[in-house]
Amino acid sequence: MGLFIPQQLLGQQTNLKGRVIHADGQPLFGAIIKVEGATQHWVTDSAGSFSLKVTGIHHRLTISHVGYKTASKHIDAGAGFIEIKLQPLNTQLAEVVVKDSHADDRRASESMNVEIVDKDFIRRNLGGSLMATLSRLPGIKTIGIGSGQSKPLIRGLGFNRVVVADKGIKHEGQQWGADHGLELDQFAAQEVEILKGAASFMYGADAIAGVVDVKPTLPPKANSVGGSIDLIGKTNNNLYGTSVNLYGRNKNWFFDSRISYQNYGDYAVPADTVFVYDYAVKLHNKRLRNTAGHETGLHLDAGFIGSKFRSVFYVSNVFSKSGFFANAHGLEPRRVDTLLHDRSSRDIQFPYQQVNHFKLINRSQYQAGRHLLQADLGYQHNFRQEYSQYVNHGYMPANYPDTMRIPQTLERQFDKHVYSINLRDKILLGSHELNLGVSAEHQNNNISGWSFLVPAFKQAAAGAYLYDKIRLNDTWLLHGAIRYDYSRINISGYSDWFLSEGTRLSRANSMSRTFNSLVWSAGANYTPGGVLSIKANIGKSFRVPIAKELAANGVNYHYFSYERGNPSLNAEQSYQADVSLNLNAGKWLVVLSPFYNYFPNYIYLNPTSAHDYFYGAGNQVFEYQQSRVMRYGGELQIRYQLTPAISAEALAEYLLSRQLSGAKEGYTLPFSPPPSVLFNLTYQTQGEGRSAKPYFSVDYRITAAQNNIVPPERKTPGSQLWNIQAGTQLKWFNRPLNLSLQVQNVFNTRYLNHTSFYRLIELPEAGRNIILSLKVPFGDSRL
Template sequence: MKIVLGVVAGLFYVSFACGQGFRLSGRVTGGDGAPVSDAHVVLLGTGRQANTGKDGEFSFAALAKGSYSIRVQKEGYRSHRTEIRLERDGQQIAIRLDSAMHVLDEVLVTDNHVERRKQHESLNVEVVGRDFIYRNLGGSLMKTLERLPGVQTIGIGSGQSKPLIRGLGFNRVMVVDRGVKHEGQQWGADHGLELDQFAAGEVEIIKGAASFVYGSDAIGGAIDVKPESPPAPHTAMASVDLMGRSNNGSYGTSVRFGGRGSRWFGDGRATYQRYGDYRVPTDTVHVYDYAVALHKQHLRNTAGQEMNLHLTAGYLGERFNSVLYVSNTYNKAGFFANAHGLEPRRVDAGMHDRSARDILMPRQQVNHFKVISRNAVHFGAHHLQAELGFQRNFRQEFSQYVNHGYMPPVFPDTLGIPMGLEREFDKFVYSLNVKDHWETGRHTLTFGFNGEYQDNAIDGWTFLVPSFDQLTAGAFVYDKYRLNDKTLLHAALRYDHGSLRMSAYRDWFPSPVDDSGTQEYLLRAADLHRRFNSVVWSVGINYDPADAVSLKANIGKSFRMPIAKELSANGVNYHYFSYEQGNPSLSAEQSYQADLSAAWQHGGWRIIVSPFYNYFPNYIYLNPTARFDHYYGAGNQVFQYEQSRVMRYGGELQLSRRISSALTAEVLAEYLFSKQLSGAKKGFSLPFAPPPSVLMNMTWAPDRAGNPFVSLDYKLVGRQYRIVPPERKTDGYGVAALQAGYTVSVANQEVHLNLQVQNLLNTRYMDHTSFYRLIELPEMGRNIVFSMRIPVGIANRNSIKE
């Protein structure tokens, strides 16, 4: 019966089509204007198909007058869909296909690439561009991203922060910069990320287990920082950014310059920022029950400076691309003087309070040098890309020498270590990533390999983590299968191997070991070599049953190797007044996670709900014990790394409503619940667990000259009483912020002006994910941020040569 109906329908269609006299023809070209042959052209909804010839041309005859949707596909190019209105016989159209090369997506200018990226991933993905970064400019890139639901930060003063995704951070969130994993000292709560937010072109946040692509450290998610787009062909360009903040007297500038011929290009950026001690809305803070008076509400010794340099050069061809990035970032900042060391009362307040801009001890300074080579080549149905990376992260922490335990009372001048050098970490990193994207039929396959080698050395008169070498390597296969126009299936499998070799460390001073007075240079960390192997997987689906509805689901397994600190730490953490000990028997963390996402958009409404469930059979955490160390820790409580079963669930809600052509309302909400199911802290939450929050926004942005906008945020944060000792409970709060912007023309040059007022009402509150929250230190008070961006582009086809 089905065959008969099909034949009848076919005959009806042919007889109907023959009665029409309209012809549609077109030409398909690539990005360089060259014709694309053998491209598959489909007239959707009609069953009509055609392939382009050598000249890239195609045609359809005997069509009725009306509207049509055309889809063009070709291996090596992105699928293209366009709408046309056929109104006359012989009508012609031109279609341009963009290369499907993945490594240099940032050079492609497309109107819907963000939505397409979200639609083609089964994990929850957020993508923000430069406009978002400028509107929400914070003291660091991670602080700027904090406005997104599911993203929090551990604030470290006013100039640095580290990310949390759904409550997971440190080495559980991977940060990728220009295709290569950013490697700093991310294991420390006081260690920020050495990234220049002015040099970020676009940032992609993957919420959920992403180990199947990125490997270890992406067990909680990934943040992919993409570079700025290169200059347009045959142009020279420059831009100047100016920025100032009222709270800490911050000022800075970032200047970009560059040019491009047809294929070759080069550009550079230099950034400088300087800031003073920041203010909090209180006159007194309590550092572990000791009252500390603040001079004019300033946190003494929290000033800092930042200097960054970026150089880029490359070749952008139709089939081959190669780009070289060289960058150096330098940060120097003080630690809050009353919250570092062994005794918060032994602080020369008068010396620190004489100036709000000097950077005294205790302080940190970090230099991160990076070279990345990104290359891509397209041949046939394959898109091969490779990244080679070298990084050196050199971090030093300085403090006045304070003896404790059996350390000598006077620092010996023969030691060979500067007296002020408390700790030094020197990391060399060599990276290699290779991927092959292969489109065949309904499959889009990705085969990949990641390899990394680290060489970590230490110095200084204190000890926490030993020197170590680390080698990791992983290979994966990832398939996206287009079942039909509405359904996309995902499946991935990955294998990883890791080797971590830690070096022995002995004290530079002797300690008594028995009552007879025998002394030894005690062994603080032994030689240790651990190997880890893991197989992870992921399966998912994208289902779009209607234009207004989109559904996602993903389940998978991820893993994370324990780090050197978790295995071999044995020293004082001067920021938490604690003594930390590693556990050399720890196994690699395993995680199982299910993610869902449902989106609906219609008539000015947009709703996205993204719940998740996460289970760790062996989560690694730092457990406070009943022991106290008197050899090295001056009687501080001992904390030791252990493992337990952990359950987590929660989600995000995004709701927006376009009230009028100029007025939009938005609600962003997030919730997380975590619980330890075994171990010494059974029944407790996890550290730095963010409380539930709701952000309400109203934005006025009329369609008129200058693109003006005014946006008001009000964020309500619930109390967090589910803690892990020695954490302290935090009360709920509400905080308001204002953003506004306008573009003016000065001497025929656009100038973009942005204004923010953070903590508009100067509210006194404590952020549960803040680094200083343990000493009940409130967040920064009212802060007015003004920024100005002046882009300059000069077309010059004659003087810019290859």
């Protein structure tokens, strides 16, 4: 009888159930489980779970995943539920990227250059906006205006050449203007992933330069209720703000809410006089009059999380109101009422802007065997208004008519509704990881106001792609992708509301254009298992011309220029080669990332010798044209661990652009960032007693002069800048309190930023700024 039972078990099938998790306890999707002696292998689902049917009593399991150390485990039949934890490979840079398992996985499995930052990086490097915070990373810059508005540049390219995705949906505002910031709350950002290079094969049109992907926060752990309070203050513009988070979850259902508010005054520069087109403007208390503002963010995430199915709704509403520097926005600098503006540093007078961005997103996914099905549905409403005193040009009446239904102070209004859908399927087939998907988007943008620059339009786009990752062995990982996109834009005609020589002149004709493109990407990861790893990627991307480039016809008050669109523009094409060499040898870590980029038909705004007197009061005419453009450069990151607590780091970047044809042949491109290098020294150790993880960090950035310009740009002198970051984690009633301190521009240096909007009028960047932030959690902590 004693021999009968083992013999019976040896020939009987049993189920082995369990799950695979990250080192931080989160489930690990896509881990491969092999049983010694079996020809079949199993893959974990989105909950990290697996169920194996095996024959016999004793089994040896091998569990592997890209970016993790392979684990082996002996299991006996009837062992019950098994939990296996995989440890990440530790080959990451400190402060530039996060050291968590997800980040390791993404970098190891991508052939493109990827930077990943988490909430700790954001807290340590808080800027005036989320995009300004990310500008510490090599290859990332911003076009900034004032203290709260900025948009990203990736390797010198920005505006509609960079896709900003929020929770899987492409963020759509009025991102074509330098003064049009992105309506994103940096307090609500859990993790941000930056892809450098041609990424149209996954994200569609506009991802020529790369992608800034803002990830959703992780759901709370089961059966928990908690939250946190963030407090922040800044000395330069007397900013104060707070963000309150509250979350809760039972086994499957959860909610996560946040309210953020910031209020700031006019910001200070290390100068008492600036020159606006050669006119000397005196600054009261060295502050830029009318750059105050405030912003509010409301967020609610709620949904269901099961073992195979999850569905989450994300609702947000971000509102901001901020002034434009009164001496540099459509007003004659000599006519500014300085007594009115200088009475208070916190009031918002004309000219100013207010923007409200509402967003509703649903992300659902279902694990069906080897398939991970995902659907992202999104609706966005971007409502932007710019207010200013009435300024007449050309034949515009000297006095604003009483019969106009448009308010006299409403200069421009943009009202955009966007509907989006993304459908994806991730399939694991042996050594292949297939990703296939379709996406569609519809935009409807209406305009109003007494000033005209761009017409109303409707735009529809759809695309489909197939992306395959092939793991040949532990050393080689191959990538290949192909995508097709179709887009159609219908532009509404526009005629002046006033008479010009007895008739209402047409500023924009009705127009309909269609564009389509086939793009591709190919790459390889070589990881021999020693100190060296190499990634390479080549690809093609494209971008559809926007309404401004096709049909602009009016004064841009931010530039004192007259802009004219070109209805015959073709879709912009881009070819790029990207390499990343990673050397990890003991205390040294070196990452070199060169790239080459070629545009056969780059779209740019070309200044002409003409001046417009019908609409633009004699302003110089700028026209959109296309030319061949070549760009190359790269980033270099070097880190050395001096002691277990002290590290030194250097982050360098270089970019060269050249127009190969057209009216500006031989010149560079506008807003091309100059070479720069950031030296960092960091002290960080585990504290004892009431403190933990204290850190102190010093940044010293050297920026070269930018003499390689395209007229009418001006040359920008070089600069040297010091920043300090410090912080610690304190214990209070067994709760970790995160305290962070920054000193930006320590020595109050006067310098110009070549990628800043205000650099056009030789306006220096903000002076010394001391930032203090405190995060106080309460209730149950998150995983």
